[in-house]
Amino acid sequence: MNFLAHIYLSGDNNLIKIGNFMADGIRGKHFESYPLEIQKGIILHRAIDTFTDAHPIFRQSTKKLHQNYHHYAGVIVDVFYDHFLAKNWNTYSDEKLEEFVARFYQSLQDNHTTLSERTKEIMPYMIEQNWLVSYQTVEGINRILTQMDQRTKNESKMRFATNELSEFYTEFEKEFTNFFQELIQFSNTKIITI
Numbered sequence: 001m002n003f004l005a006h007i008y009l010s011g012d013n014n015l016i017k018i019g020n021f022m023a024d025g026i027r028g029k030h031f032e033s034y035p036l037e038i039q040k041g042i043i044l045h046r047a048i049d050t051f052t053d054a055h056p057i058f059r060q061s062t063k064k065l066h067q068n069y070h071h072y073a074g075v076i077v078d079v080f081y082d083h084f085l086a087k088n089w090n091t092y093s094d095e096k097l098e099e100f101v102a103r104f105y106q107s108l109q110d111n112h113t114t115l116s117e118r119t120k121e122i123m124p125y126m127i128e129q130n131w132l133v134s135y136q137t138v139e140g141i142n143r144i145l146t147q148m149d150q151r152t153k154n155e156s157k158m159r160f161a162t163n164e165l166s167e168f169y170t171e172f173e174k175e176f177t178n179f180f181q182e183l184i185q186f187s188n189t190k191i192i193t194i
Contacts, residue, residue: 005078019042
């Protein structure tokens, strides 16, 4: 899953959300230097990734992309799934997406000293370009994938993946919906145990 889903699946604790959000940039046991609630977010993030990568529905989604994007297929599906979460936000939350995102951005600013260096670097761009809200549209997803592609020196070709998103839109959305119900249950249980 990508940023929005990880934040959403973190419950109401701001520090768990922050840990879950910045976990990709924290390797091995380096997370142990962070406050306990942020550590929980990082552990939750890793558990979500493991659950997702092994799930047959997620793998079904990635199969549509393997031929053109190879090992980047999973990364692309993560972004696609965030699109469907943002697009169908009212199904999963009583709070407007814009308000949820604004509260998260504020919590990042309020906890700036606790953030990883990588998070401090991307945060201004993320807030200025409002990445999380932009996931609602295919155009927003295209911008995100293009930025990600540039970070791979355009080797991943991710900037073209919205072609497949459009071609298999209904299938991807159905796969996301079925998968996300299971992921919510998994995450809710995992939060209690970490």
